[in-house]
Amino acid sequence: MSADTAIFQRVAIIGLGLIGGSLAAAITRNGLAATVVATDSRADELKLGLAQGIIQHSAASVAEAVAGSDLVVMAVPVRATREVLAAVAPHLEAGAVLTDVGSTKGSFVRDVEAVFGHLPAHVIPGHPIAGSEKSGVAAANPDLFADHKVILTPAKVTDPRSLERLKALWGGCGATVLTMSPEYHDEVLAATSHLPHLIAFSLVDTLAGEDENLDIFRYAAGGFRDFTRIAASDPVMWHDIFLSNREAVLRIIDHFTRDLDQLRTAIDQQDGARLLRVFTRARAAREHFSKMLSGQAYVTNHQQQQMTFRLQPGGQIQGDIRVPGDKSISHRSIMLGALADGVTEVTGFLEGEDSLATLQAFRDMGVTIEGPDQGYVRIHGVGMQGLQAPRGPLYLGNSGTAMRLFSGLLAAQSFDSELTGDESLSRRPMGRVADPLRAMGAVIDTAEGGRPPLKIRGGNALTGIHYEMPVASAQVKSCLLLAGLYAEGVTSVTEPAPTRDHTERMLTGFGYHVHRDGATVSVSGGGRLTGGNIDVPADISSAAFFLVAASIAQGSDLTLRHVGMNPTRVGVINILRDMGADIEVLEQREIGGEPVADLRVRAADLQGIDIPEDQVPLAIDEFPVLFIAAACANGRTVLRGAEELRVKESDRIQVMADGLAAVGVHTTVTADGIIIDGGQPMTGGTVDSHGDHRIAMSFAVASLRATGEITVNDCANVATSFPGFVELARSTGIRIKADGGTE
Ligand code: S3P
Numbered sequence: 001m002s003a004d005t006a007i008f009q010r011v012a013i014i015g016l017g018l019i020g021g022s023l024a025a026a027i028t029r030n031g032l033a034a035t036v037v038a039t040d041s042r043a044d045e046l047k048l049g050l051a052q053g054i055i056q057h058s059a060a061s062v063a064e065a066v067a068g069s070d071l072v073v074m075a076v077p078v079r080a081t082r083e084v085l086a087a088v089a090p091h092l093e094a095g096a097v098l099t100d101v102g103s104t105k106g107s108f109v110r111d112v113e114a115v116f117g118h119l120p121a122h123v124i125p126g127h128p129i130a131g132s133e134k135s136g137v138a139a140a141n142p143d144l145f146a147d148h149k150v151i152l153t154p155a156k157v158t159d160p161r162s163l164e165r166l167k168a169l170w171g172g173c174g175a176t177v178l179t180m181s182p183e184y185h186d187e188v189l190a191a192t193s194h195l196p197h198l199i200a201f202s203l204v205d206t207l208a209g210e211d212e213n214l215d216i217f218r219y220a221a222g223g224f225r226d227f228t229r230i231a232a233s234d235p236v237m238w239h240d241i242f243l244s245n246r247e248a249v250l251r252i253i254d255h256f257t258r259d260l261d262q263l264r265t266a267i268d269q270q271d272g273a274r275l276l277r278v279f280t281r282a283r284a285a286r287e288h289f290s291k292m293l294s295g296q297a298y299v300t301n302h303q304q305q306q307m308t309f310r311l312q313p314g315g316q317i318q319g320d321i322r323v324p325g326d327k328s329i330s331h332r333s334i335m336l337g338a339l340a341d342g343v344t345e346v347t348g349f350l351e352g353e354d355s356l357a358t359l360q361a362f363r364d365m366g367v368t369i370e371g372p373d374q375g376y377v378r379i380h381g382v383g384m385q386g387l388q389a390p391r392g393p394l395y396l397g398n399s400g401t402a403m404r405l406f407s408g409l410l411a412a413q414s415f416d417s418e419l420t421g422d423e424s425l426s427r428r429p430m431g432r433v434a435d436p437l438r439a440m441g442a443v444i445d446t447a448e449g450g451r452p453p454l455k456i457r458g459g460n461a462l463t464g465i466h467y468e469m470p471v472a473s474a475q476v477k478s479c480l481l482l483a484g485l486y487a488e489g490v491t492s493v494t495e496p497a498p499t500r501d502h503t504e505r506m507l508t509g510f511g512y513h514v515h516r517d518g519a520t521v522s523v524s525g526g527g528r529l530t531g532g533n534i535d536v537p538a539d540i541s542s543a544a545f546f547l548v549a550a551s552i553a554q555g556s557d558l559t560l561r562h563v564g565m566n567p568t569r570v571g572v573i574n575i576l577r578d579m580g581a582d583i584e585v586l587e588q589r590e591i592g593g594e595p596v597a598d599l600r601v602r603a604a605d606l607q608g609i610d611i612p613e614d615q616v617p618l619a620i621d622e623f624p625v626l627f628i629a630a631a632c633a634n635g636r637t638v639l640r641g642a643e644e645l646r647v648k649e650s651d652r653i654q655v656m657a658d659g660l661a662a663v664g665v666h667t668t669v670t671a672d673g674i675i676i677d678g679g680q681p682m683t684g685g686t687v688d689s690h691g692d693h694r695i696a697m698s699f700a701v702a703s704l705r706a707t708g709e710i711t712v713n714d715c716a717n718v719a720t721s722f723p724g725f726v727e728l729a730r731s732t733g734i735r736i737k738a739d740g741g742t743e
Pocket residue numbers: 327328329401472473474475476478500620621644
C-alpha cells in the first residue's frame with residue numbers, strides 16, 4: 001500500500017455486500033487507505049472478502065471496526081441504518097468521518113439526528129449512483145464507480161476538510177463527485193431511479209398475472225428485456241427505498257399517473273396529434289436528457305467544447321457544391337409554422353445549433369415537430385393561441401435572431417417566459433427590442449445594460465405602435481411585426497435602410513397581409529396563419545466564404561447551387577463584383593417567395609474599393625470574409641457606417657483586425673469601420689475567433705493566400721450556422737483539419 005496515495009489511515013466498512021465490497025476493493029487496489037477493515041453479520045461474506053484480498057481485516061463487531069478508524073462507511077440496508085448508527089456512535093473517534101452509500105438521503109439525515117441528537121460536522125451523507133442486479137461481496141468490482149457519479153449531501157455545519165477528503169476518496173475510485181442538498185437528491189432520484197424501478201417491477205408483475213403469461217414472456221423481445229432489466233433488482237432493498245423516500249416518490253408517481261392517463265385518453269379518442277407530440281418531445285428529451293435534468297432546454301452547449309482549425313497554406317478551389325440552408329429563413333419557418341393552423345413541411349432546413357435552438361424552444365412550448373431529418377422538418381402548427389408555458393427557461397445558445405424574434409412573440413403570450421443564452425449572447429444588447437415592446441405594453445425585465453436573460457411577463461394586452469428604428473435591424477423589425485400579429489390595431493416599423501425581409505415574405509406566404517409603403521412595413525393584429533410548404537434556399541451568408549475563397553485562390557472555378565438571392569441579402573455579391581470578382585448568376589428562379597440562383601465563381605484580381613454605405617445592411621454578416629478579400633486585393637478598401645458589426649457574435653471589427661494582425665496584415669480600425677491596405681504579405685499565425693463562427697470560417701478562407709500554417713482557436717461555434725463546414729471546405733480544396741472535442 002503506497003503511503004502517498006492514502007487519504008485515510010483506516011477505513012471501516014460496515015456491511016460487506018456489493019457496494020461495500022466494491023468500495024473496499026477500489027480503496028485497496030488504488031491505495032486510498034493504509035488499511036481496510038470490514039464487519040458484517042454474515043461471516044461468510046467477511047471470509048470471502050479476506051480471501052479476495054479486498055479487505056485486510058475482518059472485525060467481529062461494529063465496535064471493533066469503528067474504533068481506531070478515521071473513516072466509517074455505512075453500507076447497510078436503509079432500514080437498518082438507525083440501529084447500526086446507534087452501535088457506531090459510541091465508538092466513533094473524534095474527527096473521524098462518517099458517511100453512507102444509501103439511496104435516500106433525507107432518511108439518513110433523520111436517522112443521524114435521532115441517534116446523535118444533531119447532525120455532526122464530520123457526518124457526510126453519500127450516494128454512489130452505481131450498482132448492478134447482482135448482490136453480495138462475490139460480485140464486488142473495483143471498477144464499479146469508475147466514470148459514475150457520487151452524490152454527497154453536505155450541510156452548512158459540515159467540516160470542509162472532511163468533505164475534501166471524502167471527495168478525494170471517491171475521486172480516487174474514478175467517480176465524479178457532485179454535491180447537493182438531501183431534499184434535492186431525493187427528488188431527483190425519485191424521478192430518475194425510483195420511479196423507473198417501480199414501473200419495471202409493476203409491469204413485469206402485471207404481465208405475469210395475465211392468463212397468457214407464458215406466451216407473453218416467450219414472445220417478449222429486446223424492448224421488454226431492456227425495459228424490465230431493473231425488475232431483477234433486490235426486492236428488499238427497493239422496498240426499503242420506497243418507504244424511506246415516500247413523499248418524493250408519491251409526488252412523481254402522481255405526476256406520472258396523470259400523464260399516463262392522458263395518453264390513455266388520447267388513444268381512446270384516437271388523438272394521434274397528442275401522441276405524436278408527447279413521443280417527439282420525449283425522443284428529443286431522451287437525446288438530451290442530461291440537460292433536461294438541470295432544468296434547461298435540451299440544446300447541446302458547445303461552450304463545453306474546444307475546437308481548433310489547422311490550415312495549411314495555399315490551394316485552389318474547385319467543385320460543385322450546395323451549402324446548408326439559410327439560417328434566417330430556417331428560424332422563421334419554425335416560428336411561423338408553429339403558430340400556423342395546419343401542418344408546415346420544410347425542406348432544406350439548416351440543422352445548425354442556432355435554428356435547432358429555435359426548434360427546441362417550440363417543442364418546449366408544446367409544439368409537435370418531426371425531424372429534422374436531412375433538412376426535412378414537419379411542424380404541427382398549434383395556431384396563434386396554442387403555445388403552452390415552457391417548464392423552464394428557454395435556452396437559445398448563441399442565437400441573437402432567436403432571442404430577438406422570440407421576445408416579440410412571447411411578449412404577447414398569456415404565460416411568463418425567460419430567455420437565456422450562452423456567454424456571447426448574454427453580452428448582446430436586447431434593449432433595442434425590449435424598449436419598443438414596452439411601448440406596446442409588454443412587461444420585460446433584462447439584466448444590467450439591457451442584456452439577457454430576458455424575463456417576459458405574460459398576460460399583457462399589446463397595442464400597435466409606429467416605430468422609427470434607430471438602427472437598420474431585421475431582427476428588431478421582425479420582433480415588432482411578430483408582436484404586432486397579436487397587438488390591437490396596426491404595428492408599423494420604418495427602417496433607416498433596407499434590411500432582410502424574410503419575415504414579411506413568409507408572413508405573406510402564410511396568408512397574412514403585410515403592408516409595405518416605402519421604408520415602412522405594417523401588420524394589423526388579430527389575423528391567422530395557414531401552414532404550407534417551405535423550401536429553404538442555401539444560405540448566401542455561408543456561400544460567401546466560398547465566393548471569396550474561389551475569388552482569391554488562383555485557378556479556382558466553383559459552382560454554388562440553389563443560393564438564396566433575396567435582394568436584401570446580395571450585398572456580398574455587389575461588393576465583390578465592385579472589387580472585380582468574376583461571379584456569374586445562373587438559373588435565376590423564385591421558390592416559395594424567395595429568389596434563388598446558382599452561382600459560378602472564378603478566380604480574379606480583386607481591387608480595393610470604398611464600400612458603398614447602402615450595401616452595409618445588405619452584407620452585414622459577410623464583412624469578416626469580405627475583409628479577407630480586401631486583404632488579398634490590390635489597393636485600399638475602406639468600410640464606414642458599420643458600427644453594428646461591433647455588437648454581433650463578437651466585435652467583428654476589432655476581432656478581425658486582431659486576427660489579420662496575427663497573420664501579418666496591418667489595418668486601421670475606426671469607430672464604425674476599418675481601412676485595409678491590400679497586398680501585404682499574409683503569413684501564418686494563431687488567430688483567436690472569440691467563439692464567433694464567421695471569424696473562424698473567414699480565416700479558413702484566408703489560408704488560401706497565406707505563406708504559413710494558420711491556427712484558429714475556439715471554432716466549435718461554426719456548428720451554429722454551418723454544420724459540415726470542415727468537410728465541405730476540404731472537398732473544395734481548403735487544406736483544413738479540425739482538432740478537438742469535448743474538454
Ligand atoms: C438576422 C438579421 C441580422 C443578421 C443576423 C440574422 C435575421 O441581424 O446579422 O445574422 O435573421 O433577422 P440584425 O437585424 O441585428 O442586423
